[in-house]
Amino acid sequence: MDLALFERKSEFEWRIKPFGRMRVPGVIFASEALMRGMDAKVYEQVTNVAMLPGIVDASFAMPDAHWGYGFPIGGVAAFDADAGGVVSAGGVGFDISCGVRTLLTGLRIEDIDRVKMRLADALYHTIPAGMGSTGAIRLDAAEMDRMLRGGARWAVERGFGTEADLERIEEGGCMRGADPAQVSEQAKKRQRDEMGTLGSGNHYLEIQQVTDVYAPEIAAAFGVKAGDVVVSIHCGSRGLGHQIGTEFLKRMVIAAPGYGIALPDRELACAPITSPLGQDYLGAMRAAVNCALANRQILTHLTRQIFSQVLPQARLPLLYDVSHNTCKVEEHKVDGRTKKLHVHRKGATRAFGPGHPDLPRELKNAGQPVLIGGSMGTSSYILAGTEQGMQIAFGSACHGAGRAMSRHQALRNWNGSRVVDDLEGHGILIRSPSMRGVAEEAPGAYKDVSQVVDAADHAGLARKVARVKPLICIKG
Amino acid sequence: MDTARWEHFSHQADVGVRGLGATLEQAFEQAALALTAVITDPATVVHGEMIRLSCEAPDAELLLVDWLNLLIYEMATRNMLFSRFEVHLEDNRLSAQAWGEALETARHHPAVEVKGATYTELKVARQSDGGWLAQTVVDV
Known part of the structure; x- marks a missing residue:
């Protein structure tokens, strides 16, 4: 530039x-x-x-x-x-509400080593990943609406997790103001088989090891230390969110001139917040946020089930759940x-600073955990929101590495099976239904997330707390 | 333009789909093939089962986005992939037939699912050689 x-x-x-x-x-x-x-x-x-x-x-x-x-x-x-x-x-x-959550495990790297292969296979067989994969949960119309209103709280009430999870999720796990009536039948139909699925593309479930701690006091408040094993889940609102985005984008493109809005780019489709269309969208979008939160909550439950079989001593409390x-x-x-x-x-990630009223008591002094995903071969980071970030960018920070090249280019540069073998040589187990998908997501196709995180830290948007690297990656 | 064809074009995070053809209908059909190719090699998709689709929009560009979004919706809810298309256009109304089969992960190796067609780099236009181009970026 x-x-x-x-x-x-x-x-x-x-x-x-x-x-x-x-x-x-x-x-x-x-x-x-x-x-x-x-x-x-x-x-x-x-x-x-x-x-x-x-x-x-x-x-x-x-x-x-x-x-x-x-x-x-x-x-x-x-x-x-x-x-x-x-x-x-x-x-x-x-x-909508695509995001990352990180679970602590109480395990150390040496606890994982001897069961790593078994854990990778068990997770891969249990977590529905990739295009066309379906979840085990089917919701009827009334239950779908309850899920769209309740989010992760709905999931916890149905046995997918605990009350303690909820205070570690933005909005307490339930976005208020969701209006399932504004969610079309098509959007609900698209979600029918997709509750508790990971999706594809850059979505993943990773078992990670904490390699470095940069801010020991904040890390202690987060319950994270070097050598710890954590689990991170990256996914979103699945077909329901995609369909809501599609439908309202069109409605807003068509309606904008009527509101006297000259769009510099049709993709910036918008409506006045106070207009009926603006309010309808907010109601539908909030329902999609709840869908994403419920989805990540169900995936958390599935992950805990696997750990209870493979590593029964592990407890998997939620560190935090952020939406992008x-x-x-x-x-x-x-x-x-x-x-x-x-x-x-x-x-972009919400990054509330210390003392913010929306943070749970245990995180009040540390600031909000900001979870930054890398590529499947490189590091991810845990940051914390800052007071400066509140003042300079409405409490916001970066969200990930970003692609360095197109999928097309990546496909020409890498072969999926070879990427899997290479990473296994570096101690990272990849499990994915699509080798073409793995090639398109090859670590080399992404920018170096470390530079992005350092810039966020230096700019004062969020403070660097810890670095984690992948051990097992379930890729959609 | 003598042969209808499709291609992908680069977008940093996502993928651009482009259809080219002697007629606008052909360009729309080829854009749909480019959409399938984001997910899998269209040659691996048997065109055994046929579905009918229709949509309408205020202009040809919005109609292209609608057409692709309709296919994305059908792929998601029917768990199908499509490899042959026949499009008819009249006054920004589209009716089409699409042929394909049920998605089979072990055979199709779907690289990625498509979330939606965007309005980015959206263009439906006549080319200098008299042929038609229909393109946009899809979010994956």
Whole structure:
């Protein structure tokens, strides 16, 4: 990207002065190296978002920003309903509430070694992964609506987990304001066989080892130390979320001119927050958030069942569950006044700082755990939200590595079976129904997540707490 | 343009699907094949079973997105893959037949499921050679 387009405010903050129809500045948090490697489309998309009605403060991009659709992936923007602010189906995306949760195990690396192969096979046979895989749970119409209203709380009430899990999930595991009546029959039908499934693409379930601890006090509050074994699950709202995204994107594209909104890009399809369409979307989107939370909760339950058979001494409490593609109503300070804003995070993680009222008591001083996924061969990271992040980016941080090359290119560069063999040589067991899928997700097709995490840490968005590396990866 | 064909084009996180043909209908059919090719090699999909589909939209570009989203929906809910298409267009109304078979993981090795068709790089246009192009990015 051409750095001359930006005003460098600090080592890790790059600003775009408003021009043309931009209502606010654009701000990208990144190192100079990341900025140079970033796609020029990010600049265009950040400026486009800055043109939307009612946007507050700035159109932000996180250090892992890359070319998305409408919003950049890694885009954050907040809107004020009282100032004509909008909610954008494009700003949330198709995989509503796609996210990561991490479970502690109480196990050490030496506990895993002798059962690693058995654990990998048992997980692979139990966790439905890949296109066309189906879950064991079928919901009738009434139960589907209860799930869409209740989220992870619904799942816990049905025996998939414990009450203690809920306070370790954003929104206490249940997004308020969900309206199942706004979720189409098609979306519900698409979900019929998909409860408790992982999905495909970059979604995974990993057994990981903590290799480094950078902030011992916060790590202690998180219950994490070097040599520990943890489990991370990355997946989203499955077919239901995808269908809601699809349907509302179209409705908003068609309705936008009627609301007097000139879209700089059709993918930025949006409607005023206070409009009937805006409210319908919020009701449906929140239902999809609950679907994602319920889905990750069921997968957690399946994982615990496997561990109870293979490693019965393990207990798997939830460290935290974060969502990436959301629009949430949050209170933030703007020009010294507290305002309720609709914060869109597209491929970005909420990262609330210490003392935030939404954090559970045990995490109050440490800040919110921010879980950053890497590729299947490289590290993932655990970070913590900061007070500075609350002030500079509505309490938001990066979400992952981001692709360095297209799937097409990856397929030309790698062979799936060979990737699996190579990684096994490095002590990482991969289990996947599709070798083509493995080739497309080869570690080399992703950027180095360490650079992204370091930039988030240096920019003050979130603090680096620990690094984990994969031992077993179940890939959809 | 003498032969109808499809291709993929690069998008950093996702995949672009492009159909080319002598007619708009052919371009839509080829775009659908490009969609299948994101998931698996279309040559491995037996076109034994036929389903009928229809949709309409305010313009040809929105109609392309609708068409691809309809196929994504049918693939997800029927657990099928499709490898042959016949599209008829009239006043931004589409009716089509799609032939395919049930997804079989061991044979089709599906690389990835497609979540939805986006409006990114969306273009339906006549080419300088008189043929038609229909393309967009799909989210995987």
